[in-house]
Amino acid sequence: MKSIDDITAALQGYDPQALSVDQVNAFLHELVQPVSANESQDVYLFDALGRVLAQDVISPISVPAHHNSAMDGFALDASQLKADHPLTLRVVGTALAGKAWQGKVNAGECLKIMTGAILPDGLDTVVPQEFCHIDNAHDMTTVTIPPNLLKAGDNRRLMGEDLRQGKPALKAGQHLTPAALGLVASLGLPDVRVHRRLRVAYFSTGDEVLSLGEAPREGAVYDSNRYTVFGLLTRMGCEVIDMGVVRDDPVLLETAFAKAAQEADAIITSGGVSVGEADFTKTMMKQLGDVAFWKIAMRPGRPMAVGRIGKSVLFGLPGNPVAVMVTFLAFVRPALLRMMGSTTQPAPLLRAKCLEPLRKKAGRTEYQRGFVSSAPDGTLQVRTTGNQGSGVLSSMVQGNGLIVLHHAQGNVAIGDEVDVMMFDGAI
Numbered sequence: 264m265k266s267i268d269d270i271t272a273a274l275q276g277y278d279p280q281a282l283s284v285d286q287v288n289a290f291l292h293e294l295v296q297p298v299s300a301n302e303s304q305d306v307y308l309f310d311a312l313g314r315v316l317a318q319d320v321i322s323p324i325s326v327p328a329h330h331n332s333a334m335d336g337f338a339l340d341a342s343q344l345k346a347d348h349p350l351t352l353r354v355v356g357t358a359l360a361g362k363a364w365q366g367k368v369n370a371g372e373c374l375k376i377m378t379g380a381i382l383p384d385g386l387d388t389v390v391p392q393e394f395c396h397i398d399n400a401h402d403m404t405t406v407t408i409p410p411n412l413l414k415a416g417d418n419r420r421l422m423g424e425d426l427r428q429g430k431p432a433l434k435a436g437q438h439l440t441p442a443a444l445g446l447v448a449s450l451g452l453p454d455v456r457v458h459r460r461l462r463v464a465y466f467s468t469g470d471e472v473l474s475l476g477e478a479p480r481e482g483a484v485y486d487s488n489r490y491t492v493f494g495l496l497t498r499m500g501c502e503v504i505d506m507g508v509v510r511d512d513p514v515l516l517e518t519a520f521a522k523a524a525q526e527a528d529a530i531i532t533s534g535g536v537s538v539g540e541a542d543f544t545k546t547m548m549k550q551l552g553d554v555a556f557w558k559i560a561m562r563p564g565r566p567m568a569v570g571r572i573g574k575s576v577l578f579g580l581p582g583n584p585v586a587v588m589v590t591f592l593a594f595v596r597p598a599l600l601r602m603m604g605s606t607t608q609p610a611p612l613l614r615a616k617c618l619e620p621l622r623k624k625a626g627r628t629e630y631q632r633g634f635v636s637s638a639p640d641g642t643l644q645v646r647t648t649g650n651q652g653s654g655v656l657s658s659m660v661q662g663n664g665l666i667v668l669h670h671a672q673g674n675v676a677i678g679d680e681v682d683v684m685m686f687d688g689a690i
Contacts, residue, residue, distance in 0.1 A: 265293055267555050267570055280558045283670050284628040287559055287567075287594055294569065295576050297604040298528060302459045308448055311439045313500035314457035315605045320433040322450050325423035330382040332358075332389045333418045337406050339373040341388040341415035344408070354404040358383070373406060382419060389418035426450070436606030458604045461499075464523035464575075465492050466506035468516070468535040468544050469582065474508050487656060488533040488580075488587045495591055496531075498689065499599060511535070516547040524551070524573035528602060531595065534582030537566045544579070552577060560627040560670065563653035564590040576602070583653035589630045589665065592689060612667060612682040615643035621675035623668045632662035635683055645683055659690065 270293045271277045274286060282290075303317035332338060337354065344350055352373040358364035360379035368374050368386060376382070376389060396407040426432050432450060433443060439455065447455055472486045473479070486508055496503045504527055509519045523530045535544025536556065545568065548554040554570030554577060564586035568579030578595050580587050600607060615635055623629055632648040645666055648658040664685040668675065675681055 264296075264571075267294075267553050270294060271555070279555055282557050282559050284559065284561055284593060285670070287557070288597060291569065291594060291598040292601065294571075295598045295602050298458055298461060298602055303456050304459055305454045305456050307454050308444050308452075311444060311447075311455050311457060312441065314439050314455075314460075315500075315603050316433055316435050316437050316439065317456045317458045317604065318435050319431040320447060320450070320452070320455060322426045322428055322430055322432040323452070324426075324450060325428045326426040326449055327420050327422055327424065329363075330387075330422050331360075331420050332376045332378055332380050332382060333420050334378050334389060334391055336376060336389045336391045336418065337373045337395060337408075338368075338376040338382055338386040338389050339408075340368070340370070340385055341413065341417075343370065344388075344413060344415075345410070347410050349407050349410055351405050351407045354406060387419060388413055388415055391418065434606070436604055438605060438607050460502040461529065461599060461603045462504060462527045463496050463501045463529045463531060463599070464504040464506055464527035465489065465496070465531045466519055466523070467508045467533050467582075468511065469508070470511045472508050472534065487584050488582070491584065491588060492531060492533070492591065495588070495596070495689070496599075499596065500603070501599065511543045513543050513547060516543055517551065520547055520551050520572055524575045527575050529576045529578065529599060530572060531578045531580065533580045533587050536568045536579045537581060548572070548577065548579060554579075561589075561593070562627060562629045563651075564593070564630075567594070581653075584656040585632070585659055586653045588659055588690065592665070592684070593630070596689065610685065610688075612684055613643060613664075614680045615645040615683050617666070617675050617677065617679050617681050618644055618646040620677055621647070621666070621668065621681075623672055623674050625671055625673050628670050629666075629668040630684075631666040631668065632658040633664055633666040633683060634662050635664050635685065643683070645681065662686070 270290055274290055339352060352371060354375050355368060355372045356364060356366050357375040358380040360377050363381050364383055368383060390408050390413055394412060398405045432446060467486045467489050471483050473483045474486055493503055506519055506523060509515050548568055552570050552572035554568055557567045559565055559567055564581055566581050567590060570577050580590050597609060631651050633645045634648060635643055635645045638644045648661045664683045667682040667684055
């Protein structure tokens with residue numbers, strides 16, 4: 264396990280008073296490690312949504328299990344097709360999905376077939392029924408296929424073209440999405456082995472923070488961060504340990520940190536890490552753990568503390584509601600995914616034309632709340648939600664993404680393209 268000093272010594276240009284966003288993520292990549300695979304468990308598919316696979320899912324069967332028809336039509340041997348000449352074949356039976364057709368198809372014959380039905384040996388192509396002329400005269404059915412309509416293999420699904428028996432269907436580290444659950448079920452597997460849920464303890468700090476149910480008082484604010492962080496962690500599939508609001512009292516803070524370190528893989532706090540705030544929180548972090556305090560070249564969310572208390576990784580976030588969410592998305596979420604054993608890559612940033620000028624100083628990364636929409640020509644466009652103050656919580660509801668203005672980037676003119684990070688699946 265690397266110490267803070269070990270990590271900072273290897274980090275080029277490390278300055279805790281002026282860290283770039285990229286440097287923070289590089290630091291956290293070294294600080295956090297995946298939870299032990301020895302603590303994995305088998306869970307039923309209905310309980311597996313959002314979990315992270317602890318081992319590869321090996322396919323016990325091939326999917327499809329047989330060559331089969333991709334549509335309703337007539338199955339035939341394509342070697343009978345002749346260029347520039349129609350082909351007339353006698354229909355000798357009907358193959359239905361779910362069971363093999365018993366019989367033989369000879370030269371000059373074909374088989375009516377339904378979508379998903381097994382293709383008998385010797386038949387390699389299916390012609391859609393709507394493209395054929397069907398004749399039911401003389402107590403027999405024939406179909407005539409126009410010339411130059413088909414080539415061998417058309418409308419056929421090959422055995423194992425989706426998944427091969429004995430090969431990985433899903434890799435360890437993948438998140439189990441609804442589509443992944445369906446894939447596992449298609450293999451006949453009722454359960455999967457997943458990493459245990461990551462345990463994350465959270466509490467807010469500050470005498471000015473009110474819990475819900477308390478009477479309003481002058482200068483105090485209700486604790487929104489607790490519920491935002493709960494939602495962010497729950498969407499990630501974490502086991503959340505809610506520790507409420509902890510006052511600016513050394514004894515209470517020490518008790519909270521000690522309890523969190525005993526029970527959780529990670530600890531998240533909000534408030535108490537800014538210059539000028541009551542320093543009990545920072546003092547207790549230093550006293551109990553190996554912690555670094557940063558000023559990050561970003562807006563919003565400049566102050567942050569990271570480190571370890573016991574075996575728990577600590578993330579001390581700023582107190583302003585928007586800054587909490589932005590720092591969570593930019594730093595905490597990727598770090599927690601790594602701890603969960605996830606190999607999921609972050610969603611790519613999208614490019615959108617900016618509908619208004621944006622003032623930006625080079626030398627810091629800015630995350631402005633924005634609303635992304637489609638322009639008449641189908642391209643993406645984005646506008647801000649207005650007031651970008653770090654306490655304007657409503658902007659995170661009105662927006663559907665963050666406009667990411669990078670470290671070296673300057674002012675943005677109307678019509679310039681900018682990067683956007685969409686909220687979908689995270690906020």
